[in-house]
Amino acid sequence: MITEIVPQTGWQSLNFRELWRFRELCYFLVWRDVKVRYKQTVLGAAWAVLQPALMMAVFTIFLGIMARVPSANDPVFVYAGMLPWTFFATAMANAANSLVNSERVITKVYFPRLAVPLAAVGAAMVDFLIASGLLVIMMAWRGIVPTLEVLVLPFIFLFLVLTAAGIGIFLSALTVAYRDFRYIVPFLVQFWLFATPTVYSAVPPDASPWIRALITANPVSGLIASFRAAAFGDAIPWTLLGSAAVLAVVIFLGGCLYFRRVEDSFADIV
Numbered sequence: 001m002i003t004e005i006v007p008q009t010g011w012q013s014l015n016f017r018e019l020w021r022f023r024e025l026c027y028f029l030v031w032r033d034v035k036v037r038y039k040q041t042v043l044g045a046a047w048a049v050l051q052p053a054l055m056m057a058v059f060t061i062f063l064g065i066m067a068r069v070p071s072a073n074d075p076v077f078v079y080a081g082m083l084p085w086t087f088f089a090t091a092m093a094n095a096a097n098s099l100v101n102s103e104r105v106i107t108k109v110y111f112p113r114l115a116v117p118l119a120a121v122g123a124a125m126v127d128f129l130i131a132s133g134l135l136v137i138m139m140a141w142r143g144i145v146p147t148l149e150v151l152v153l154p155f156i157f158l159f160l161v162l163t164a165a166g167i168g169i170f171l172s173a174l175t176v177a178y179r180d181f182r183y184i185v186p187f188l189v190q191f192w193l194f195a196t197p198t199v200y201s202a203v204p205p206d207a208s209p210w211i212r213a214l215i216t217a218n219p220v221s222g223l224i225a226s227f228r229a230a231a232f233g234d235a236i237p238w239t240l241l242g243s244a245a246v247l248a249v250v251i252f253l254g255g256c257l258y259f260r261r262v263e264d265s266f267a268d269i270v
Helices: 016-021 023-037 045-066 075-101 117-142 148-177 183-196 207-215 217-231 238-269
Strands: none
Touching: 023 117, 045 117, 075 117, 075 183, 075 207, 075 217, 075 238, 117 148, 117 207, 117 217, 148 183, 148 217, 148 238, 207 217, 217 238
Protein backbone atom coordinates (compact mmCIF):
# COMPACT_ATOMS: atom_id res chain seq x y z
CA MET A 1 0.00 0.00 0.00
CA ILE A 2 1.40 3.40 -1.05
CA THR A 3 0.61 6.51 0.99
CA GLU A 4 0.97 9.77 -0.89
CA ILE A 5 1.51 12.90 1.18
CA VAL A 6 0.26 15.98 -0.67
CA PRO A 7 1.01 19.44 0.79
CA GLN A 8 -1.98 21.64 1.50
CA THR A 9 -2.21 25.40 1.67
CA GLY A 10 -4.51 27.90 3.36
CA TRP A 11 -6.95 27.10 6.12
CA GLN A 12 -7.32 23.37 6.70
CA SER A 13 -9.73 21.17 8.60
CA LEU A 14 -8.70 19.87 12.01
CA ASN A 15 -8.66 16.28 10.72
CA PHE A 16 -9.17 14.56 14.07
CA ARG A 17 -9.58 11.29 12.16
CA GLU A 18 -5.90 11.31 11.23
CA LEU A 19 -4.99 12.21 14.80
CA TRP A 20 -7.01 9.21 15.98
CA ARG A 21 -5.06 6.93 13.62
CA PHE A 22 -1.88 8.10 15.32
CA ARG A 23 -3.30 7.64 18.83
CA GLU A 24 -0.58 5.16 19.78
CA LEU A 25 2.01 7.80 18.95
CA CYS A 26 0.12 10.26 21.16
CA TYR A 27 0.24 7.77 24.05
CA PHE A 28 3.96 7.29 23.50
CA LEU A 29 4.60 11.04 23.45
CA VAL A 30 2.67 11.47 26.71
CA TRP A 31 4.67 8.67 28.33
CA ARG A 32 7.90 10.20 26.99
CA ASP A 33 7.08 13.61 28.46
CA VAL A 34 6.19 12.14 31.85
CA LYS A 35 9.29 9.94 31.90
CA VAL A 36 11.68 12.72 30.85
CA ARG A 37 10.20 15.17 33.36
CA TYR A 38 11.00 12.99 36.35
CA LYS A 39 14.11 11.26 35.03
CA GLN A 40 17.06 11.42 37.44
CA THR A 41 14.99 13.12 40.15
CA VAL A 42 15.09 11.98 43.76
CA LEU A 43 11.41 12.59 44.50
CA GLY A 44 10.10 11.56 41.09
CA ALA A 45 6.35 11.95 40.62
CA ALA A 46 6.07 13.44 44.11
CA TRP A 47 6.92 16.77 42.48
CA ALA A 48 3.45 16.72 40.96
CA VAL A 49 2.08 17.07 44.51
CA LEU A 50 4.83 19.32 45.87
CA GLN A 51 4.38 22.07 43.29
CA PRO A 52 0.78 23.04 44.20
CA ALA A 53 1.41 22.17 47.86
CA LEU A 54 4.40 24.53 48.13
CA MET A 55 2.51 27.31 46.37
CA MET A 56 -0.37 26.70 48.79
CA ALA A 57 2.05 27.11 51.71
CA VAL A 58 3.51 30.33 50.26
CA PHE A 59 0.12 31.93 49.67
CA THR A 60 -1.21 30.81 53.04
CA ILE A 61 1.77 32.29 54.90
CA PHE A 62 2.25 35.53 53.01
CA LEU A 63 -1.33 36.33 52.01
CA GLY A 64 -3.29 34.56 54.72
CA ILE A 65 -1.14 35.24 57.78
CA MET A 66 0.90 38.32 56.87
CA ALA A 67 -1.42 40.17 54.47
CA ARG A 68 -4.51 38.83 56.26
CA VAL A 69 -6.49 37.92 53.17
CA PRO A 70 -9.46 36.02 54.72
CA SER A 71 -9.79 33.27 52.11
CA ALA A 72 -6.02 32.60 52.08
CA ASN A 73 -6.16 31.51 55.73
CA ASP A 74 -7.73 28.20 54.70
CA PRO A 75 -5.10 25.84 53.19
CA VAL A 76 -7.79 23.53 51.76
CA PHE A 77 -9.45 26.47 50.00
CA VAL A 78 -6.10 27.62 48.58
CA TYR A 79 -5.05 24.13 47.46
CA ALA A 80 -8.40 23.55 45.72
CA GLY A 81 -7.61 26.63 43.64
CA MET A 82 -3.90 25.93 43.12
CA LEU A 83 -4.54 22.36 41.92
CA PRO A 84 -6.46 23.25 38.71
CA TRP A 85 -4.32 26.36 38.22
CA THR A 86 -1.08 24.36 38.36
CA PHE A 87 -2.46 22.00 35.75
CA PHE A 88 -3.50 24.87 33.50
CA ALA A 89 -0.19 26.73 33.80
CA THR A 90 1.91 23.59 33.32
CA ALA A 91 -0.11 22.32 30.36
CA MET A 92 -0.14 25.69 28.61
CA ALA A 93 3.58 26.41 29.13
CA ASN A 94 4.73 22.91 28.16
CA ALA A 95 2.50 22.85 25.08
CA ALA A 96 3.81 26.27 24.03
CA ASN A 97 7.41 24.97 23.96
CA SER A 98 6.62 21.45 22.77
CA LEU A 99 7.25 21.95 19.04
CA VAL A 100 10.61 23.66 19.55
CA ASN A 101 11.67 20.93 21.98
CA SER A 102 10.68 18.24 19.44
CA GLU A 103 12.66 19.75 16.57
CA ARG A 104 14.49 16.54 15.62
CA VAL A 105 11.32 14.47 15.38
CA ILE A 106 9.37 17.09 13.41
CA THR A 107 12.08 17.51 10.77
CA LYS A 108 12.55 13.78 10.15
CA VAL A 109 9.21 11.97 10.42
CA TYR A 110 5.70 12.78 9.24
CA PHE A 111 2.87 12.62 11.76
CA PRO A 112 0.06 14.97 12.81
CA ARG A 113 1.90 17.86 14.47
CA LEU A 114 -1.04 18.47 16.79
CA ALA A 115 0.02 15.33 18.63
CA VAL A 116 3.04 17.14 20.09
CA PRO A 117 1.29 19.95 22.05
CA LEU A 118 -1.61 17.62 22.91
CA ALA A 119 0.87 15.16 24.40
CA ALA A 120 2.27 17.95 26.59
CA VAL A 121 -1.25 18.60 27.88
CA GLY A 122 -1.74 14.86 28.44
CA ALA A 123 1.43 14.69 30.55
CA ALA A 124 0.12 17.56 32.70
CA MET A 125 -3.12 15.60 33.18
CA VAL A 126 -1.09 12.76 34.73
CA ASP A 127 0.39 15.24 37.22
CA PHE A 128 -3.08 16.57 37.99
CA LEU A 129 -4.43 13.12 38.80
CA ILE A 130 -1.50 12.44 41.14
CA ALA A 131 -1.84 15.81 42.90
CA SER A 132 -5.61 15.35 43.29
CA GLY A 133 -4.91 12.68 45.89
CA LEU A 134 -3.67 15.32 48.34
CA LEU A 135 -6.88 17.32 47.93
CA VAL A 136 -8.93 14.22 48.77
CA ILE A 137 -6.80 13.66 51.89
CA MET A 138 -7.11 17.31 52.98
CA MET A 139 -10.88 17.29 52.50
CA ALA A 140 -11.21 14.08 54.49
CA TRP A 141 -9.07 15.57 57.27
CA ARG A 142 -11.34 18.63 57.38
CA GLY A 143 -14.46 16.47 57.33
CA ILE A 144 -15.68 17.85 53.99
CA VAL A 145 -18.09 15.32 52.48
CA PRO A 146 -18.59 15.48 48.69
CA THR A 147 -22.12 16.17 47.47
CA LEU A 148 -23.84 15.61 44.14
CA GLU A 149 -22.03 18.70 42.79
CA VAL A 150 -18.87 16.58 42.61
CA LEU A 151 -20.34 14.89 39.53
CA VAL A 152 -19.78 18.14 37.62
CA LEU A 153 -16.01 18.05 38.27
CA PRO A 154 -15.10 15.91 35.21
CA PHE A 155 -16.92 18.34 32.90
CA ILE A 156 -15.25 21.35 34.53
CA PHE A 157 -11.88 19.68 34.13
CA LEU A 158 -12.67 18.90 30.48
CA PHE A 159 -13.24 22.59 29.74
CA LEU A 160 -10.05 23.42 31.64
CA VAL A 161 -8.19 20.95 29.40
CA LEU A 162 -9.69 22.52 26.27
CA THR A 163 -8.68 26.01 27.42
CA ALA A 164 -5.11 25.00 28.26
CA ALA A 165 -4.77 22.99 25.05
CA GLY A 166 -6.20 25.74 22.84
CA ILE A 167 -3.91 28.43 24.22
CA GLY A 168 -0.91 26.09 24.31
CA ILE A 169 -1.46 24.96 20.71
CA PHE A 170 -1.77 28.57 19.55
CA LEU A 171 1.38 29.62 21.42
CA SER A 172 3.32 26.60 20.15
CA ALA A 173 2.70 27.68 16.57
CA LEU A 174 3.76 31.24 17.39
CA THR A 175 6.87 30.04 19.23
CA VAL A 176 8.12 28.21 16.13
CA ALA A 177 8.02 31.43 14.11
CA TYR A 178 8.88 33.87 16.90
CA ARG A 179 11.18 32.54 19.62
CA ASP A 180 10.38 35.61 21.72
CA PHE A 181 7.36 33.73 23.00
CA ARG A 182 9.66 31.41 24.95
CA TYR A 183 10.31 34.42 27.19
CA ILE A 184 6.80 35.86 27.01
CA VAL A 185 5.03 32.70 28.20
CA PRO A 186 6.58 32.60 31.73
CA PHE A 187 5.63 36.25 32.24
CA LEU A 188 2.14 35.52 30.93
CA VAL A 189 1.73 32.66 33.42
CA GLN A 190 2.80 34.87 36.35
CA PHE A 191 0.44 37.67 35.37
CA TRP A 192 -2.42 35.25 34.73
CA LEU A 193 -1.98 33.71 38.19
CA PHE A 194 -2.89 36.94 39.97
CA ALA A 195 -5.75 37.61 37.56
CA THR A 196 -7.28 34.23 38.48
CA PRO A 197 -9.22 33.46 41.71
CA THR A 198 -6.84 30.87 43.13
CA VAL A 199 -6.66 32.29 46.67
CA TYR A 200 -9.70 34.55 46.65
CA SER A 201 -13.36 34.35 45.65
CA ALA A 202 -14.33 34.50 41.98
CA VAL A 203 -15.25 38.20 42.08
CA PRO A 204 -14.34 40.02 45.33
CA PRO A 205 -17.32 42.14 46.45
CA ASP A 206 -15.11 45.20 47.11
CA ALA A 207 -13.27 45.02 43.77
CA SER A 208 -13.35 47.96 41.38
CA PRO A 209 -15.44 47.63 38.19
CA TRP A 210 -12.45 47.15 35.89
CA ILE A 211 -11.01 44.42 38.11
CA ARG A 212 -14.38 42.67 38.21
CA ALA A 213 -14.55 42.86 34.40
CA LEU A 214 -11.01 41.47 34.10
CA ILE A 215 -11.75 38.53 36.38
CA THR A 216 -15.06 37.78 34.67
CA ALA A 217 -13.48 37.89 31.19
CA ASN A 218 -10.79 35.45 32.30
CA PRO A 219 -12.01 32.00 31.16
CA VAL A 220 -9.99 30.27 33.87
CA SER A 221 -11.74 32.25 36.62
CA GLY A 222 -15.10 30.59 36.14
CA LEU A 223 -13.54 27.15 35.77
CA ILE A 224 -11.46 27.33 38.97
CA ALA A 225 -14.31 28.88 40.97
CA SER A 226 -16.65 26.16 39.71
CA PHE A 227 -14.05 23.45 40.39
CA ARG A 228 -13.68 24.56 43.99
CA ALA A 229 -17.43 24.92 44.50
CA ALA A 230 -18.11 21.44 43.08
CA ALA A 231 -15.39 19.90 45.23
CA PHE A 232 -16.70 21.51 48.43
CA GLY A 233 -20.40 21.07 47.65
CA ASP A 234 -21.06 24.81 47.41
CA ALA A 235 -23.31 26.59 44.94
CA ILE A 236 -21.73 26.42 41.49
CA PRO A 237 -21.54 29.80 39.67
CA TRP A 238 -23.38 28.53 36.60
CA THR A 239 -23.20 31.87 34.76
CA LEU A 240 -19.41 32.02 35.06
CA LEU A 241 -19.13 28.33 34.23
CA GLY A 242 -21.33 28.66 31.15
CA SER A 243 -19.38 31.59 29.72
CA ALA A 244 -16.09 29.86 30.52
CA ALA A 245 -17.25 26.67 28.80
CA VAL A 246 -18.17 28.55 25.63
CA LEU A 247 -14.84 30.38 25.68
CA ALA A 248 -13.01 27.07 26.20
CA VAL A 249 -14.52 25.55 23.04
CA VAL A 250 -13.88 28.73 21.02
CA ILE A 251 -10.28 28.97 22.24
CA PHE A 252 -9.58 25.31 21.49
CA LEU A 253 -11.04 25.40 17.99
CA GLY A 254 -9.39 28.73 17.23
CA GLY A 255 -5.99 27.54 18.43
CA CYS A 256 -6.24 24.31 16.41
CA LEU A 257 -7.35 26.12 13.24
CA TYR A 258 -4.46 28.58 13.43
CA PHE A 259 -2.08 25.71 14.13
CA ARG A 260 -3.28 23.87 11.03
CA ARG A 261 -3.01 27.09 9.02
CA VAL A 262 0.75 27.42 9.63
CA GLU A 263 1.60 23.75 10.21
CA ASP A 264 3.20 23.25 6.78
CA SER A 265 6.04 25.65 7.61
CA PHE A 266 7.10 24.00 10.88
CA ALA A 267 9.66 21.58 9.41
CA ASP A 268 11.38 24.41 7.52
CA ILE A 269 11.74 26.97 10.31
CA VAL A 270 11.75 24.98 13.54
